[in-house]
Amino acid sequence: MSAALLQAMTATWPAAQTRRVGPWILREGEGGGNRVSAATAEAPVSTDDLRDAERGMRDLGQTPLFMVRAGEDTLDALLDAAGYAVRDPVVVYETDVSALAERDLPRLSAFTHWPPLAIVDEIWRDGGIAGPRRAVIDRAPAPKIAVLARADNRPAGALFAATHGRIAMVHAVETLPALRRRGAGRHMMIAAARWARDRGASVLALAVTRENAPAVALYESLGMRVATSYHYRVGA
Template sequence: MPAAGFAALAATWPAAATRDIGPFRLRDGAGGGSRVSAATLEGPFDATALDAAEARMGTAGLFMVRGGETAFDAALAARGYAVMDPTVILAARVDALEAAAPDGCWPPRHAHLALWAAGGIGPERVAVMHRAAGPKAVLQGAEACAFVARHGDIAMLHALEVAAGARRRGAGRALMAMAAGWARAQGAVTLALAVTRANGAARALYHRLGFAEATQYHYRRAPA
């Protein structure tokens, strides 16, 4: 699943624009965060092409290093790039998950935008959702919402947000069941999501629901 998972991640949470320099894909995230702004290695590692990519990005250089890209990771470390936000992609077969009828819509409503804004998901990230080209929806629960989209046979969940006063009351679990129901209705085989390793509480919830680590990545940021 690693390659398919990263393809689904890119398709369901897309950059505003991309440009290829040799094997490197540079991204313009338009303020939508690291995931849509980081450059990635899309072919065999080439140090000369890395020089060209670095020259293009300058001091704002940010790369996503995916599982198995050891030579690329070592090259960035040798150039002083610091590790940032180690992240895992968790996945589960849709037919193995608890599913519920999804309460979903598109586009997002005012209540969704307000809830996301309170959690730090602003207009630039909402614009990322609008750019996703495949089937998509905002799932809504009691003081909670999430964005879900499908690419191929993978449905990806993004931007799950629960109001501060409603946390630890089952809202996240209910949204995950809706996501499984939505994925099943869309014909997806797998439901996946990305979560930072530092977010232990969320990872524990997802593991209890039946999700397992499919692959991982981290970022490396250019030295000041």
């Protein structure tokens, strides 16, 4: 299931372009962040293969960056020996859609819609999801949805979700700092699960950095469980 989750993640948060170079998939992120810029190994790699990937990423105007998935210990050791530093250890959480969708959702607490409302874009922009990162949302294939949360009668948070097969992936979760701990994150996740259930998805998942303790606490309080993990290795 972990491979399917990572496939859904890349399908619903897509790079601008991808190309195969030997055992690698190289991604052109156009400034959209690690997830859409990191190369992944699809077969065993050698030091020579690493040099090919480095050249390919530099030709794209990108600093060499690799995603190392759970179990890729040989790749991790190769990159470590080549001087690549660990960046942003990430965990991928999943849960049964129907279980989350059945949780209580207070009236007027979260709204699903597409295209995103202007206030959703404002919330994303305040959270750093603008320009190239916002473009990732636009190029993600349908079905997809934006969720707006309200708390204290004010807009409080936003997220993006899209489906790939029977997996719904959540991305771009942002809650306004002044309205945190008001249930906005919980309500958005439940609304996203209900939307996903209505589109035939059976699993809801998302990726979050390990160091994001408030987000980790929220997802675990919703009964989500760690399905897999990965980290990045970045060069100079």
